Amino acid sequence: MKKIPAKKLLECAIDAVKTAGEHASNNSNRRRNIVEIFRHDVKLQLDIECQQKAEHVIRKRFPKHSILGEEDSFGKPKTVMSDYEWIVDPIDGTVNFHHGLRSWCSSVAVRFRGEVVAGAVFAPELGELYTASIDTPARLNGKVITVSKVDKLSDSLIMTGLDKNTDSSIPPYAMLKAIAGNVQKARLMGVAALDMCQVACGRAEGYFEAHIYIWDIAAAGLIVRQAGGKSEQIGKI
Ligand code: IPD
Ligand code: CA
Secondary structure: OOOOOHHHHHHHHHHHHHHHHHHHHHOHHHOOOEEEEEOOEEEEHHHHHHHHHHHHHHHHHOOOOEEEEOOOOOOOOOOOOOOEEEEEEEEEOHHHHHHOOOOOEEEEEEEEOOEEEEEEEEEOOOOEEEEEEOOEEEEEOOEEOOOOOOOOHHHOEEEEOOOOOHHHOOHHHHHHHHHHOOOOEEEEOOOHHHHHHHHHOOOOOEEEOOOOOHHHHHHHHHHHHHOOOOOOOOOOO
C-alpha cells in the first residue's frame, strides 16, 4: 500500500473528529438517551451516531482503510486488515456529556503498521482542538504547544481516571492514594484523552490510569509525544 503523507491523514482526522464532536454538541438535548446501562458507565444513542459520522468521513477519503471504533457502529467482522487503521472514540467522557458537564471530547487517530502517525482531539464545548502528526508539532487551536517545565513531583498536577470496572480493581485507588500524597494536586476529570491533552499543553504534569483502552489514548498519546512529553501504554486491553 502506498504511503500517505501524514499531513493528509491529519486533515482527515481533524475533519472526522470535528464532525463527530459537532454532531454530539448539536444534539446535546438528546444526551439522556441511553442505549445500554452499566454500573459505572452508559452507552448513548449519540455515541453510536457520532461513531457513524466519523466513520463516514474516513470511508469517503480512505475506503480501504480499517477502522477500530469504541462503538464499532457497523458491527463488521474485520477480515482484511489494512496497513492503515483508524482509531475512533466518538465521545470520550460519555458520562460527563450525559450529565451535561462540558469536559468531553471526540478523538480520532490513525496508525500505519501499528504506529500512530496522526491524531486529533476535539472538545466542542471548551472550543479546543488538539492535533499532531509524526511530521508536525502538537497544536492547540493551531498554536504550537509544549509540555510543562515543572520537574518536581511535589509541584506537579497529576491527572488520573477510574475505569468502568472500578469495583473489581483495587489498584487504581491504591495508585491514586500513593500519588496524591506526593504531588501538589491529583485531579480526576473523567475524560482520558482530554486529560492527556492537558499534559501536552503544560497545564498538568502527568496522567496515569489503569485499564485504559486504545481509543482513549491513541490520538492524545501522539499529541503528548509531539509536545515533547512521554506517553506509554503498559500491557494492552
Ligand atoms: C472513559 C473516560 C474516563 C476514563 C475511562 C474511559 P469513555 O472513556 O475516558 O475518563 O477514566 O477509563 O473508559 O467510556 O467515556 O469513552
Ligand atoms: Ca467513548
